[in-house]
Amino acid sequence: MEFHEFGQKNAPAVLINHGMGQHWHSQYALLKPLAEHYRLIFTAMDGFYEGSGTFTAFADQARQIEEYVQANYGGKLHGAYGASQGALLLTELLTRGNIAIENTIMDGCYVAHQGWIAGWVTAWMFKKFKNTGKFPALIHLMMKLMGMKLEDMISDMEKTLYMQATDETIDRNFLQNYTYRTRKDIAAWPHMVHLWCGSKEPYALKSHKELKRYLPNYEETVMDGLGHGEFLLKQTDAACEMIRQTLQ
Numbered sequence: 001m002e003f004h005e006f007g008q009k010n011a012p013a014v015l016i017n018h019g020m021g022q023h024w025h026s027q028y029a030l031l032k033p034l035a036e037h038y039r040l041i042f043t044a045m046d047g048f049y050e051g052s053g054t055f056t057a058f059a060d061q062a063r064q065i066e067e068y069v070q071a072n073y074g075g076k077l078h079g080a081y082g083a084s085q086g087a088l089l090l091t092e093l094l095t096r097g098n099i100a101i102e103n104t105i106m107d108g109c110y111v112a113h114q115g116w117i118a119g120w121v122t123a124w125m126f127k128k129f130k131n132t133g134k135f136p137a138l139i140h141l142m143m144k145l146m147g148m149k150l151e152d153m154i155s156d157m158e159k160t161l162y163m164q165a166t167d168e169t170i171d172r173n174f175l176q177n178y179t180y181r182t183r184k185d186i187a188a189w190p191h192m193v194h195l196w197c198g199s200k201e202p203y204a205l206k207s208h209k210e211l212k213r214y215l216p217n218y219e220e221t222v223m224d225g226l227g228h229g230e231f232l233l234k235q236t237d238a239a240c241e242m243i244r245q246t247l248q
Helices: 024-036 058-073 085-096 116-132 139-146 150-160 167-179 184-188 202-212 230-234 236-247
Strands: 002-006 013-017 039-044 076-083 100-107 192-198 218-223
Touching (some): 013 085, 058 076, 085 100, 085 184, 100 236, 192 202
Parallel strands (some): 013 076, 100 192
């Protein structure tokens, strides 16, 4: 895992996790205005940056973040923001409870167990697009479940995805993403968690229901008419301002 920092060193530290299959550069391009207010720490998951080895496991990615925060920030962060799979990784961090994060924002978190078949099919579709530039027809069903249109997703993918990931990394990462299960240990997390998603995201809403069973301190925001990732990608200025206000 790599860590890339921006902003004044004495500013409040905020962790930023990228989404599934993305390069950390895409998150930086969207969220760099926040560097005026915070010390931003962008993670790059194993398998999704130049010179990286194969993706390992979410528990191992979380361990690397914990060790970095403990070594460089005394084990404490002012805040954290994760979109999509980045939010899943935050779920793992909160469940482990080895570092403190005062305010956590999970945007479009998918931790409602969808099963290994969904993981395998999605990995197959992504690899087909990566290797041929074309999607199978099944992609339309996936887009419907995410509240998105295919043309919008392809445009977003060209801006955000790390297309040099190996097939092994994709298989391992996607399967773990779709079979992740919320663990009751997250109930011990004492700090505030903000759950964000669009109203057109059935799996994110299902994930919220699962997380709310355990989290003692949370606030939920459902954005009317939006699909997966659309708030950050299509209303970037508003998203940055909402993140800033939430983390104050």
